[in-house]
Amino acid sequence: MQASITKEEQRFREEVRAWLAANVPGPNPDPSPEGRRRYALDWQRRQFEGGWAGVSWPREYGGRGLADQEQIIWYEEYARAGAPSSLGPSFVGLNHAGPTLIALGTPEQRAFHLPRILSGQSLWCQGFSEPGAGSDLAGIRTRARIEGDYLIVSGQKLWCSYADLADYQELLVRTDPHSERHKGLTWVICDMRSPGITIRPIRNITGEAEFAEVFYDDVRIPIGNVVGKINEGWSVAMATLGFERGTASIALQIEMQRALEKLVGGNGLRSQEDVSVQHGVQSRLATLWAQTCALRALTLETIATASAGQPVGFDSSLIRLCFSELMQEIHRLGFELSGPHALEMCSGGHWTRSYLHALHETIAGGTSEIQRNIIAERLLGLPKDR
Amino acid sequence: MFDFRLSTEQEQIVASLADVLSRHRESLASGGADRIGVADLARLGWIGVGLPEEVGGAGGTVVEETLVARELGRALAPPDVLFLQMAAHGAYAAGEPELASSFVEARSTAGSIVWSGLPQPSAARRDAYLLQTEERTHFWSLEGGDLTLFQLAPGARREALRSMDPEVTLARVDGESLRACCTHRDADGSMLRRAHLLMAGMLSGIADATRDLAVAYAKERRQFGRLIGSFQAIKHRCADMHLRARAAGAQTMLAAMMEAARMPGRAEQVQAALIVSVDAAVRNSEACIQVHGGIGFSEECIAHRYLKRAHLLRIQSGDGVRLRVELAGALGRRLSEAHGGGS
Numbered sequence: 001m002q003a004s005i006t007k008e009e010q011r012f013r014e015e016v017r018a019w020l021a022a023n024v025p026g027p028n029p030d031p032s033p034e035g036r037r038r039y040a041l042d043w044q045r046r047q048f049e050g051g052w053a054g055v056s057w058p059r060e061y062g063g064r065g066l067a068d069q070e071q072i073i074w075y076e077e078y079a080r081a082g083a084p085s086s087l088g089p090s091f092v093g094l095n096h097a098g099p100t101l102i103a104l105g106t107p108e109q110r111a112f113h114l115p116r117i118l119s120g121q122s123l124w125c126q127g128f129s130e131p132g133a134g135s136d137l138a139g140i141r142t143r144a145r146i147e148g149d150y151l152i153v154s155g156q157k158l159w160c161s162y163a164d165l166a167d168y169q170e171l172l173v174r175t176d177p178h179s180e181r182h183k184g185l186t187w188v189i190c191d192m193r194s195p196g197i198t199i200r201p202i203r204n205i206t207g208e209a210e211f212a213e214v215f216y217d218d219v220r221i222p223i224g225n226v227v228g229k230i231n232e233g234w235s236v237a238m239a240t241l242g243f244e245r246g247t248a249s250i251a252l253q254i255e256m257q258r259a260l261e262k263l264v265g266g267n268g269l270r271s272q273e274d275v276s277v278q279h280g281v282q283s284r285l286a287t288l289w290a291q292t293c294a295l296r297a298l299t300l301e302t303i304a305t306a307s308a309g310q311p312v313g314f315d316s317s318l319i320r321l322c323f324s325e326l327m328q329e330i331h332r333l334g335f336e337l338s339g340p341h342a343l344e345m346c347s348g349g350h351w352t353r354s355y356l357h358a359l360h361e362t363i364a365g366g367t368s369e370i371q372r373n374i375i376a377e378r379l380l381g382l383p384k385d386r
Numbered sequence: 387m388f389d390f391r392l393s394t395e396q397e398q399i400v401a402s403l404a405d406v407l408s409r410h411r412e413s414l415a416s417g418g419a420d421r422i423g424v425a426d427l428a429r430l431g432w433i434g435v436g437l438p439e440e441v442g443g444a445g446g447t448v449v450e451e452t453l454v455a456r457e458l459g460r461a462l463a464p465p466d467v468l469f470l471q472m473a474a475h476g477a478y479a480a481g482e483p484e485l486a487s488s489f490v491e492a493r494s495t496a497g498s499i500v501w502s503g504l505p506q507p508s509a510a511r512r513d514a515y516l517l518q519t520e521e522r523t524h525f526w527s528l529e530g531g532d533l534t535l536f537q538l539a540p541g542a543r544r545e546a547l548r549s550m551d552p553e554v555t556l557a558r559v560d561g562e563s564l565r566a567c568c569t570h571r572d573a574d575g576s577m578l579r580r581a582h583l584l585m586a587g588m589l590s591g592i593a594d595a596t597r598d599l600a601v602a603y604a605k606e607r608r609q610f611g612r613l614i615g616s617f618q619a620i621k622h623r624c625a626d627m628h629l630r631a632r633a634a635g636a637q638t639m640l641a642a643m644m645e646a647a648r649m650p651g652r653a654e655q656v657q658a659a660l661i662v663s664v665d666a667a668v669r670n671s672e673a674c675i676q677v678h679g680g681i682g683f684s685e686e687c688i689a690h691r692y693l694k695r696a697h698l699l700r701i702q703s704g705d706g707v708r709l710r711v712e713l714a715g716a717l718g719r720r721l722s723e724a725h726g727g728g729s
Contacts, residue, residue, distance in 0.1 A: 001396055001449050003388050003643035069387045264717045265725070282714035283707045287665075289717060290658035294637035297388075301636040304390040318629050373618070375625035380601050382615040382624060 013073045019050055020081035028084075037123065037165040040089040045120030053118040054094065056247060061102050061110065062118050068303050071247035079254035086251050089162045093117040093124035095248060097170045100187070103239045104228045109189065113168070125166035127157040127190065127214060128237070134158075135370050137172075138182040138234070142216060144173040146223070146230070151175070151188060153196075153219040159364075163199045163212040166192050171221075176231050185233035189225040196220070206356045207345065246303050246312045249319055253299065256323070257292045259354070260330045263337060264289065281337065288330055295322045314378040321371040324361035331358040388640055392453075400453055403432065407461030411595075414462055415688045422463060424470055424519075428492030432458075433470050436580075441478055441487035448580055452587040452642040456635070459591025459667075462691060464519045465554060465698060468584050469496040473526045475580060476533040480570040485535075489524075496535075497522035499564070500701060505530055512561040516544070517554050517698070525564065533577050536564040551694040579645055579656045585703045586638040586656075589663035589696060593631040596667075596674035596692050600624055603678055620677060627670045634659075634666035654720075657713045664705045667696035 023046055028039040047053045055074050057063020066074060078086070098117045101110050116122040133139035142155025153173055160169070169190040176184030190197075196219040201209035228236035264285050302315040335342050335355035342352050362368040376382040392400065406422065413420035427433055436451035437443025444450070451471065458467055473496035474489035488494040497518030505512070516525055516538075525536045538544075542563035549556035572578055601624050604615030614620050641659040644652040671693035675682035682689050700706075 001390060001392055001453070001639060001643060003640075003647040003649060005387070005649075009387060072387070261717070261721055264714060265721050279707060279711050283710040286657075286710035286713040286717070287661055289713070290637075290661035291633070293640075293655060293658040294633040294662040297636035297640040298633045300388050300640065301390040301632075304388065318632055321625075322629055322633060369618070369622070372622040372625035375628055376615075376621035380624055380628055382601065382604055382621050383613050385612075385616040385618060385621070 009069060009073060012070055013077060016074055016077045017081070019052065020077055020083060023047075023050060024081045024083045033164045036089065040084070040123060040165070041120040043084050043120070044090050044118075048119045053120075054098070057098065057102065057114075057118070061114050068247065072250055072300070072303065075247055075251040076254060079251040079258070085255070086248055089123050089165050090117075090120075092126050092161070092166075092170070093122065093168075096126060097124040097168070097189075100170065100227060100236060100239055104236050106224075106227075108224070109227065113189070122167040123162065123165050125160050125162045125169050125192070127160055127169045127171040129159045130156060131158055135367055137237075138185075140172055140174055140185060142171075142173045143177060144175050144186060144188070144221070145177075146175065149223050151186070151221045151223060151226070153188075153190070153216045153221060155216050157214040157216075159202075159211045160199075160214045161211045163192070163214050164201065168192060169214075172233055172237055175233075179231070182234035184231050185237075186230050187227045187233035187236035188221055189227065190219070190221055191225075194219050194221065204357075205359065206353050246299055246306075246316055246319060249299060249323065250296070253292065253296055253323060256327055256330060257289070257296075259334065260285070260288055260292060263330075263334055281333075284333060288326070288333065291322075291326055292330075295319070295326060298322065314374055317366070317371045317374040318379070320366065321368055321375065324368060324371075327358045327361045328355075331355040388643055390636070390639065396450065396453060399435070399450060400457060403454060403457040404460075406430065407457055407463060410463060411461040414691070424464060424466060424492050424495060427463070427467055428470075428490065433467065433474065433492060434490035436471065437474050437478065437486065437490055441474070441483050442490040443474075447646040448583055449639070449642045449646045451580070452583050452638060455584045455587025456591040456594075456638070459588030459695075460595045461591075462553075462595070462688070462695060465517070465551075465588070465695065465702075466495070466497060466519050466522065468588060469498045469517075469522075469526060471584060472496070472498075472528070472533070472577075472581055473524055473535055475577065476526055476528075476535055476570050477568060479533070479572075479577065480535075480568040482568050485568065494524055495520075495522040496524045496526050498702060499525045499527040499536065501527065501529065501561070502558075514559050514561050514564060515547075516557045516559060517549075517702070519554055524567070528572070528578060528581055531572050531575075531578075532569055533572055534566050534569045537567050539563045539565055551698045552691060553695075554698060575653060576645070579653060582656050582660045582703060583638065583642050583645060585699050586634070586641070586659040586663040589660075589667040589699055590631065590634040590638045592692050592696050592699075593627075593634050593663065593666035593670045596670040596689060597624065597627040597631045599689060599692075600627060600670075600674040600677040607679075614677075623673050623677060627673050630662075630666035630670055634663040637662050654713065654716065657709065660703055660705055661710065661713075664696070664700045664703065668693070668700065671696050 025043055054063030055066045056071055059065035098114060101113055128137060130140055130142060132141060144151040144153045169192055171188050171190040173186055174184055175186040196217040198215040200213045202211055203209050299319055302312050306312040331354045334351040338351045345352055377384055409420050410422040431444060432454055434443030435446050435454050436448055439445045470489050474486045477489060478486035497516055500515045502513045527534050542559055544557040544559050547556040547558055604620050604624060605613060607614045638659040641655040644655050671689060674689040678687050678689060681687050
């Protein structure tokens, strides 16, 4: 139980900081789908050329294979440099589809897709949720029948982020028509340019369309795109959890703390004349700041105490739950401190938009209710209610 | 980097303490007599864990002290262990090694002072609350950058009050009857940070213990033909307790590590640890009562004792709006320096 800064860590941090300072791009000038795609791929390629693509991927698969402490330093400096959000269009390829292929892909699938993800040639999206399968993912009904060397897919997916930008999709379908729940599912790579795919953007409460419905009308997918075994897709979907060290969340936490620090900096307080109101706000800010520190400490502790090579497991639910609710508290406070300026809906850098957007945090990636169930049942051993 | 794993020595400290203290806690719960007092803890060497060997301590750092504080909080050990440790540190820092070692060995003992109201030009005009479990020889106070050890003037009038915390006696005295016997000027703030870390340690122990009590009850109690822990309302409350306890514990140890390593930014991290530990201990204790239902509201359930101890530590620490406003101010200044200065 001790803190230290080694010379190697210092040197590594300086190297990262210098590279980021020289390479982090300015904001994306072109908000069109093609512009956003280009921006994400260019940044990924630049990281690749600099040797920074796939910091947590094993070296044998083209990644940098950084140790935990170095990953932490990378993500800290990344966020501090204001680099493009790690939740951008590259997210699924780097953090989900890629690791799944590493865990369970065939040599051909890995050889084709992994270099393209790392070098900024392809983007991925996720086709898991459906209208009838949100928290209850096992309720999937998009079906795929097998005809010769092809899967023929029909159905619908929902909440597919960046569907309009992606080249490939990790798609979970029901291949056994008589199966129920998590049995009889198959995980397959879907080429998003295949005929029969229709993408319909969904406008969210900020007025933006960051995710979409995707419709499949007899879409033909080669059987060679199946990852893992047919009808065993559930275990493939769960396999990705075995990879995550929890280091990527550090970048998001620092971004969140920077948003809070903008409030502490006093912009919001100048509009409060009354000293007692000011004190109330300052007390609230200090409490939230303390909570962001505690979240970071919990994350570092979780990473440090997970055994080498082992996933952090269900502790990630603690981190996710804490982060999502803190995001809402912080952005709600910023929104409130904006006073009448909050009436205006602006696109970026504005508390109204960020507050509304933060409402998705407790819903996406596993709702808070599900996270609490996981914490209670898997970490505390409380009995299931079903 | 922050290495959160316990060293072998630290593991041994925690394990042997936990063993000794579990009997104390069981005895509290059952009304038994196997309680541990400061004399026992002194004999086992737990008072001096963070004090130098020259005064009979074990030569450990504030990290070991905080680990010990956590176990003490978890077991609802008498709070004047913490008072004794602060008294020993205060005496040592004030250049009184003899007095320090007499605290380490519990030959001298310490209660604490909580002043009623803000400092006045003359300390004598303020009343003081005295907190102790049994009669103590000294009382410590840390305020305005001074750690002072006081003794009560002989024959001083004490007004005995009914204490919220059943294990801590409460008396009110006229500030004039308190005689300072040694003072240490806490110029670098390290004494205050140590006090806050010890309190945060105890508070995070309380947060752990009340979570464990609630979870244990939820796994036993049946209603409507099922264990109440299977209901989401109960389950989710327990999940929140776990998150609070884990976050408070991690932040407290991180801050202790930073303090021991004298890392920049440690003062803010210690304040953050205090804030989240107070919240975790109080809210978990309240939630523990809630999960226990009617029994939780009766004296029979131990949860209320954790709650009262949490509030005592909160009041002792000075956490409140003023401390948080000061932290926000310090953060604001640091951030504007960072943005104003430089290229």
